[in-house]
Amino acid sequence: MDPIKKEDVEHLATLSRIELTPTEAEDFAKDITNILGYVSEIKDMTGEETSEKKVGALFNVFREDGEPHEAGKYTEDLLALAPERQGQYIKVKKILDSSK
Amino acid sequence: MTIRSLRKKFLEGTYTPLHAYEEMRSVIDTRDGDIHAFLHVYDDAREAAIEATRRYTEEGDRAPMLLGIPTAVKNNILIKGKNATAGSKILENYVAPYDATVIARMKSEGLVFMGDTNLDEFAMGSSTENSAFGVTKNPIDLTRVPGGSSGGSGAAVAMGASVIALGTDTGGSVRLPASFCGIVGYKPTYGAVSRSGLIAMGSSLDQAGIFANTVDDAEIVFNVISGKDPLDATTIGPETYGTIPLKETYRIGVPRDFLRKGMDNDVLAVFEDTIKKLAEEGHEVVDVSLPLMERGLAAYYIVMPAEVSSNLARYDGVRFGLKAEGDNLLQDYRKTRAAGFGAEVKRRIILGTYVLSAGYYDAFYGKAEETRHMMRAELAEVYKTVDLIMTPTAPTPAYKIGEKADPLSMYLGDIFTVPINLTGVPAMSLPSGVVLREGISLPVGVQYIAPLGGDARLFDFGKKFHDD
Numbered sequence: 001m002d003p004i005k006k007e008d009v010e011h012l013a014t015l016s017r018i019e020l021t022p023t024e025a026e027d028f029a030k031d032i033t034n035i036l037g038y039v040s041e042i043k044d045m046t047g048e049e050t051s052e053k054k055v056g057a058l059f060n061v062f063r064e065d066g067e068p069h070e071a072g073k074y075t076e077d078l079l080a081l082a083p084e085r086q087g088q089y090i091k092v093k094k095i096l097d098s099s100k
Numbered sequence: 101m102t103i104r105s106l107r108k109k110f111l112e113g114t115y116t117p118l119h120a121y122e123e124m125r126s127v128i129d130t131r132d133g134d135i136h137a138f139l140h141v142y143d144d145a146r147e148a149a150i151e152a153t154r155r156y157t158e159e160g161d162r163a164p165m166l167l168g169i170p171t172a173v174k175n176n177i178l179i180k181g182k183n184a185t186a187g188s189k190i191l192e193n194y195v196a197p198y199d200a201t202v203i204a205r206m207k208s209e210g211l212v213f214m215g216d217t218n219l220d221e222f223a224m225g226s227s228t229e230n231s232a233f234g235v236t237k238n239p240i241d242l243t244r245v246p247g248g249s250s251g252g253s254g255a256a257v258a259m260g261a262s263v264i265a266l267g268t269d270t271g272g273s274v275r276l277p278a279s280f281c282g283i284v285g286y287k288p289t290y291g292a293v294s295r296s297g298l299i300a301m302g303s304s305l306d307q308a309g310i311f312a313n314t315v316d317d318a319e320i321v322f323n324v325i326s327g328k329d330p331l332d333a334t335t336i337g338p339e340t341y342g343t344i345p346l347k348e349t350y351r352i353g354v355p356r357d358f359l360r361k362g363m364d365n366d367v368l369a370v371f372e373d374t375i376k377k378l379a380e381e382g383h384e385v386v387d388v389s390l391p392l393m394e395r396g397l398a399a400y401y402i403v404m405p406a407e408v409s410s411n412l413a414r415y416d417g418v419r420f421g422l423k424a425e426g427d428n429l430l431q432d433y434r435k436t437r438a439a440g441f442g443a444e445v446k447r448r449i450i451l452g453t454y455v456l457s458a459g460y461y462d463a464f465y466g467k468a469e470e471t472r473h474m475m476r477a478e479l480a481e482v483y484k485t486v487d488l489i490m491t492p493t494a495p496t497p498a499y500k501i502g503e504k505a506d507p508l509s510m511y512l513g514d515i516f517t518v519p520i521n522l523t524g525v526p527a528m529s530l531p532s533g534v535v536l537r538e539g540i541s542l543p544v545g546v547q548y549i550a551p552l553g554g555d556a557r558l559f560d561f562g563k564k565f566h567d568d
Contacts, residue, residue: 008454009450012450012453012454012457013446015453016409016437016449016450017413017416017433017434018434018437018438018441018449019431019434019437019438020438020446024443028446028447028450031447031506031507031508032447032450032454034506034507034508035401035451035507035508035511036451036454038397038401038508039398039402039464039468040398041395042395042398042402042467042468042471043463043464043467045395045467045470045471045474061333061334063330074197077197078197078419078420080197081194081195081197081419081420081421082418082419082420083417083420083421083422084423090418090419093429093432094429097428
C-alpha cells in the first residue's frame, strides 16, 4: 500500500488533538507506514457473509434507573482534580469567539 | 513464599504480617534503587501490617484468607487517595478519587499494599521501557527488560518485594512479564474480573491479571477479585458460559503451524521439553490446526489502537490531569496532549484515528473485527476435541534494554498472547524452563489457554502440573 506521508500524519494529529513537531510527524509517517504494511494482511481475510462487525460478545445490560447517590456527594472530590475551577464549575476558555 | 504457607505462620504467630512487611520492605529498600519496579512505596503499609497482626491474634482462623499478605499494584489501577499515573506525565499528579473494584475487594480481605508499580505508559508496550518515569529492569539480569506492560508488578514478585501483584493484560501485559521474570501470570476470561477503576486502554480487550509464585496463589486471588460488578456491565457470572468440567488429566492441543520459524530455538526446546513432561504426567498432547491465530497480531494492532484513540480522548486538560496553556481551547487540547503523552501513545492514537477514518474503516477495523469473530469460532471448534491449548508465551526470553527500538519489532513479540485477548479466553503463563544467555539462566514461560469461562480448569491443571 502507499506510504503514509508526513502531511497525512499531521492531518490525523489535528483530528486527534495532538500537536506534533515536524520531526515527530516525519518519524510517525515512517513507523505507521511500516505498521500498516504489516497489518494490511488483514485485508486478504475473506470474511464470511454472516460475520458481524461488532465489538466483543455483545449483549445489552440494563439496570433500573434508581437508587441515586445523594446530590453533591462526590462533587468536591471530582472538582478538586480539575486543573482550573471557579466555585462549583470547571473553567475552560470560551469556545465561540464573540469578537468575530 | 506462598499465601498458604504464610497464613499458616501468621496463625501460629511464629511470623507475623509485620515481619512479612518488614522483610519485603527491606528487599525494596536494598534492591529497588537498581530495579525500579515501584513508582511509589507506601509507608502506610506498616500500619496495615500492624493491624493485620493484631487481627490474627483476635480472629484466628476466622481471619480472611488474604489478611496481611503483601501485594503490589500496577499504577493504572485506582487506589483511593493514591497517585495513579498510568506511567504517563499526563496523570503525573492525578490522585484516585475512588477504589477500583478489584482494590475494594482486596481491601476487604486486609491485604497489605506495599506500593504501586511501574508500567509502559497507559500499558502500551511489551517491555516497561515506555514509562514516563523510567525503565524497570529484570531482577534476574539488570541489563534486560522485565517484559511489559506490567513489568513493575512482575519484577516486584520476582524480586521478593511482594507475594502477589496485580497487573492488567490487554495483549499479554501480565503473561509476558511473568514469562520474562520466571513467575506465574494469569489473564482471566474477559468479564470474569471487573474493569471498574482500571485506567482504560482497549476496553474490549482489557482484563486485570494476577502475578504469583504458584497457581494456587493466583487462584486464591482470582476468587477474591472476580465476580459480577454493577459498575462494569461486561462482568459475567457462572451462568454466562456454563460449567467447564475439571478432569484428572487433560487433552492439550498444540497449534503446530503457529509455532513460527522466527522463534528462538532454545525457547522452542523448552516448549518441546514441556510437552514431554506433560505426557509423562499422563496428559495427552495432540496437534491441532488454528490457522487464524496467526492473523491475530494484525487484527490486534488494528482493534487496539482504534480503542486507544477513543479511550484516550478523555485526556483534554479540562477535568483532570495535566493542562498546558494555549491561545484558545483547541490549542489547550493540542498542547496538553503533546506535552502529556509519550511517543508510543501518540503513535497509537494516530494509528487508531487512521484505521477508524472514513474510507479505511471497512478495510481495516471492519476486517479486524470480522477476523476476531472467525477466530472465536475456530477456537470453539478446536475445543470440541481438546481441553486446553498450549503455546510458548513469547518467541524469545527477556531481551536487552534498548534492543527493540523499532515499534513493529516490539509488536512481533506479542504474537502468542494477543489472540487470547481478541477472543476473550483465559490464559496463564507458567515458568517452564530456562535458556542460558551470557552465563545467566533466563526463565521461559509456556502459555496454557482454556475455553471461555474455563478459569477453574486452568487453575486445576496448573496446580497439578506446576505446583505439585
